[in-house]
Amino acid sequence: MLAFYHTPMSCSTASHIALEECAETYSRHRIRLYKPDEHAAYKRDVNPLGTVPALQTERGLLTENLAIMCYLADRNPQLQLLPLDNFERAQCLSFLSWIASSAQIARRQSRAPQRFTDDEAAYPGLSSSGAIKFKACVARIEERLANSSWIMGEQYTVADGYALVVYHWALLDNLDMTLYPHFSAHLQRMLQRPAVRRALVEEKCRLLELE
Numbered sequence: 001m002l003a004f005y006h007t008p009m010s011c012s013t014a015s016h017i018a019l020e021e022c023a024e025t026y027s028r029h030r031i032r033l034y035k036p037d038e039h040a041a042y043k044r045d046v047n048p049l050g051t052v053p054a055l056q057t058e059r060g061l062l063t064e065n066l067a068i069m070c071y072l073a074d075r076n077p078q079l080q081l082l083p084l085d086n087f088e089r090a091q092c093l094s095f096l097s098w099i100a101s102s103a104q105i106a107r108r109q110s111r112a113p114q115r116f117t118d119d120e121a122a123y124p125g126l127s128s129s130g131a132i133k134f135k136a137c138v139a140r141i142e143e144r145l146a147n148s149s150w151i152m153g154e155q156y157t158v159a160d161g162y163a164l165v166v167y168h169w170a171l172l173d174n175l176d177m178t179l180y181p182h183f184s185a186h187l188q189r190m191l192q193r194p195a196v197r198r199a200l201v202e203e204k205c206r207l208l209e210l211e
């Protein structure tokens with residue numbers, strides 16, 4: 001059976017949504033990253049990288065949202081959580097990779113500049129340039145959703161769960177989400193999906209209050 005390691009309302013929510021969409025049987029393990037002892041035990045016993053999400057499979061441990069979501073989509077091909085068409089699949093992977101390597105890193109730079117430099121004097125500048133970059137990522141998702149229901153057009157994919165994580169981060173950063181009506185409408189569509197609701201209810205996520 002699959003074992004899922006996650007932290008509520010972190011980036012691992014994207015993989016949590018994918019797991020619920022697949023209706024896989026799995027055990028869920030909540031890791032409180034902010035508790036040093038718990039984090040150390042997780043690193044020692046499960047994932048030496050210390051990051052969430054992680055998925056223990058029959059064949060070993062998988063880390064990284066992108067890999068976990070693609071693995072789950074491929075295990076359940078009938079759900080078409082990734083496009084079948086070669087080019088569209090590559091486009092979807094491109095979006096997933098961009099969230100992991102650009103949006104998430106920009107936000108980290110804005111929230112935790114100390115992870116990018118030892119020079120305390122540089123923290124404010126790094127933080128504000130991270131915030132500007134993150135806001136540009138939110139705007140890019142808004143633009144992408146202007147003419148379609150889902151990130152990949154009319155097909156719901158694992159990319160939509162990852163976009164929801166970005167929406168949540170934007171709210172936590174107090175961005176005015178009325179400026180992003182298409183992204184906000186996407187959230188409402190997400191909240192209509194039973195699998196998304198199950199994941200968010202389990203994580204006690206405040207996005208549910210926005211319905």
Ligand SMILES: N[C@@H](CCC(=O)N[C@@H](CS)C(=O)NCC(=O)O)C(=O)O
Pocket residue numbers: 007010011012033049050051052053063064065066100
């Ligand atoms: N690129 C990784 C990022 C994983 C990651 O950094 N997760 C954060 C939570 S959102 C984490 O585990 N932070 C704790 C740490 O870096 O030690 C992915 O997409 O899964």
